[in-house]
Amino acid sequence: MLTVGLVVLALGSVQRVYAASPDPSLVSKINAATFEVVIPRAVDDPLTYEKPLPFDLLPYEERTDKYFSVGTAFSIGHNHYVTAGHVLLAAVGDLTGAPALRDASGHVYAIDKIEKFSLQQDFVMFSLKEQPKANAALATNTKAALNSVVYAVGNALGTGVVIRDGLYTSDTPEDENGRWKWMRFSAAASPGNSGGPLLDQDGKVIGVVLMKSPNENLNYALPIGEVLNASDNQAVMDKRMTYQLDVVEDTLTGTFKAQFPLPASYEDFSSTYLKLLYTQGDKELKELLQQQGNDLFPHGAGSNHILHDTPELSLFPELIVRNRSGQWTYTGRELNRVPLSGNGYVASGYVGHNFLMHLRRPDDMKAATFYNDPKQMMDLVLKTGFWTREVGPERIKITSLGNPVSNTSYTDNWQRHWKVLVWSLPYINAQMAVFALPVPDGYAIMMRMTPSMSTHDSLADMTALTDFFNVDYGATLAQWKEFLAEPSLLPDVLKDANINFDYGKQLSYDSSNIAFNYPSTLQPIAPDNMLSVGVGYYQDHGKFALQTGVIEIRKNITDPDRISIKRHIAPSPDLDDNFKEAWGKLQHKQHPFDGVPYNDGDEMDVATVIKAPDGDAASELYTAFYATQGTHKPEAMKAKLKLLTQQFKVKSH
Structure with a gap:
């Protein structure tokens, strides 16, 4: 995420109210030369809400105002107007229109030309297309005296322009290399004051009010001399x-x-x-x-824990994050779940700047429609109730964002095919950026709400993060059937596998690495079986690829009876003894992989190691596992395991 700077916004309309003021003869001149910087409010709202927005709860002036107030500007004569750079930048990329100035009578003046701009000194000078009738301007003073009385003038919290007194207390060098000095002053300043003039006792401009000190009750201004002496023909x-x-x-x-x-x-x-x-x-x-x-996952020693461990069958999305010890770990967990109709749900959590979600498609929603209708997808996400619009004392749920303003696709380095969607929220000058990865039961989602100017930055970040996005694939066989019928949705890791099932008869799995099948006499094969495919990160001909690491088939979502096939990789020398001990058990077919049935709580389990083809180095092994509720004869459990393994084939390592 690129950190650009702080943008201060304030809402409201111009009203003239005064605290301690300069000489009364100057007040009317200051009043005429000081303006609000405003941005048009959205005329058309693409959003839908749970009920009509109660604008009647807002003060009359606010609900009838056609503009947002974002800061202050002032005239220094000859059609030259000055404000803070960050005030102008608050409007750059705005969804509703260009910024303008508004005077005390409510007249709005369009900006003509940007004449001077400095990002580091945070100011902009510009002209207007139409000159205010008063044509008032403030004189300037480039030699203000320390400890003299000053007046901060600006739009205070959207309640109107306020004049407040204080002292010019000190100068402080700017942080990077001391190229100039900020003026520090004690006159109060509110959000919205940004860009207003700092005046001396005679009403002359000595600085541009810019920011508040984070550690003390002092505010900062840029000396007006820096504005006057800046280049007339360059934005810097x-x-x-x-x-x-x-x-x-x-x-x-x-x-x-x-x-x-x-x-x-x-x-x-x-x-x-x-x-x-x-x-x-x-x-x-x-x-x-x-x-x-060289150290980004999956490269570097810090990746080895994930590369040599069995995928964890997480249907909730995670990011692979490097912790402080230099190890890459799965980060992200479900923090909230909102049920939907038809067994659907939205599970949510977050990592860093990103919402992470698992959207399970309702059973009564056709897959072909669901995967091709982003509005419908987002409408389901909004049922979480996380996104509301504040109107006065009420928070009104947003129920639809309408159709996205951008709908593209992206294929990450793991050959997964994402839908990249952007929705606009003009009322807050923001956009919703969504990366949605189709999975058999719906979508795995990464999303951000971002200021409109930062959407490009967020999309670039999220594009990079797709290579660190981890999710496994799980659904009922009925959902898998619909998902597999849409080849454009499938990542390469699933295109590599031929998954077939005939209800009541047989299920088979055939990939470049392994193949197996089993009859319904081993475990009933029905539409509500839960098939989960856990994917891992494996070296393939010198490159890393996403491949299947675990296959698990449960009798149904509530019944723990299950079949499991797991892929195991020989540990690298730097891994701890737990990895090496587990690998030793596999190599020697020690318990629980010795084919001997055993009790585990209320169920019986049996597992074995699948023999690799003759001549293959033992760098990779597979295990077959069967579990069922209750107590059963060992011979019956062994017979079940034989049904699972007799057609099992390891093709290569």
Whole structure:
């Protein structure tokens, strides 16, 4: 995730209220020269809610306002207006329209040209297409005295422009390399003050109000001299930024360094800025992955625990994350489950910036429709009730996002085929980015809600994270039948396997590595059997590939009777003794893999090791396992195991 900077937003309309004020003769001039920076509200709302939005609960002025207020700007004469850079950037990529200025009477003025911009100093100067009738401007003072009285002017929390007094207390160098000094002052400032003028006792501009100190009750302003002396014909980006991916703690620190010519229209400015910003983010993500390359899963010794362990049959999605000891581990667990009709459900959790979900398709929903209707899929996800719209004191559930504004596909390095979907939420200038991986019973989902300007960054992050996304495949045989009928949904790991079943008769599995089949006399073969395929990460001809590691067939979702086939890999020398001890038991067919039935609580189990083809090195072994409830004669259990193994074939290692 690329860290760009803080954006401060405030809602409301212009009203003039005053705390301690400068000389009364200056107040009207300050009033006329100070403006709100506003963004249009969405006219059309693509969302659907559980009930009509109760806008009548909002104050009249707020519910009738056609704009959001995002900051403050002021005039310094000659059609030159100044605000904070981050106030303008709050509108870049906005879903509802370009920013504008609004005066005390409610008149809105469109921005004409961006004339000066500095990302690191956080300011922008621009002109307007139409000049306000008052045509008022504030004089400037580039030599303000320390400990003198100052006035912070700005839009306070959307309640109108406020003038507050304090002292200009000190200067402090900017953090990166001290290229200039911030002015620190004690006059109060609220969210929404950003971009407003800091005035001296005579009402002259000495700085641009930008930010609040995190550790003390002081605020920061950029000296107005830095704005006046800046280049008239370039937008300048020269700011340190960091990039971090959710699966590693390491961060990459780089410098966003670029320039482009000004003046430019707002549209040209914003498109050029975003293009450069996205290029910077893509570059830093690439550099981070290259920097970590030799140790990124599945490479490096820290991956060996996962590479040599049996897949855990997790139908809830996880991310493979490197912990502080340098080991890669499965991270992510189900924290909440919301039932749907027809045995469906939405299970959810999160890792880092990402919601992780398992959406089980309701039984009464046809697979062909389900997998080709993203609106329907998201409508089911929204039944969790996590996403609401706040209107006054109420939170109204969002029941539909409508159709996505973007619907594409992506194939990750494990040859899994994702649906990449984006929905817009104009009322908060945000978008929902979703990576949905088809699985036999529905979808494994990774999603983020992101500011619209950051959607590109989020999609790039999530694309990279698909290679660290782990999920196994499980469903009833009835669901598998529909899923396997849609070849475009299948990852290569399932295309490699030929899974066939004839209810009441036989089930067979045939892949490049193994083949087996068994009759219904071993375990009844019916539509409600639960077939789970656990996938692991294996070396194949010098490359890593996603391959089957576990196959489990349960009698049904509630009955623990089951058949299990597992693949085992010889441990690497760096793994602990638990791996080596387990491998030794397999090699020597020791209990519980000796073919001798045994009791385990309320069930009886029996398991054996499948002999590899003659001449194959013992670097990989398979086990066959059968379990059933109750107590049974050993001969009967052995006969069951024989039914499972007599047609079992290990093809290669």
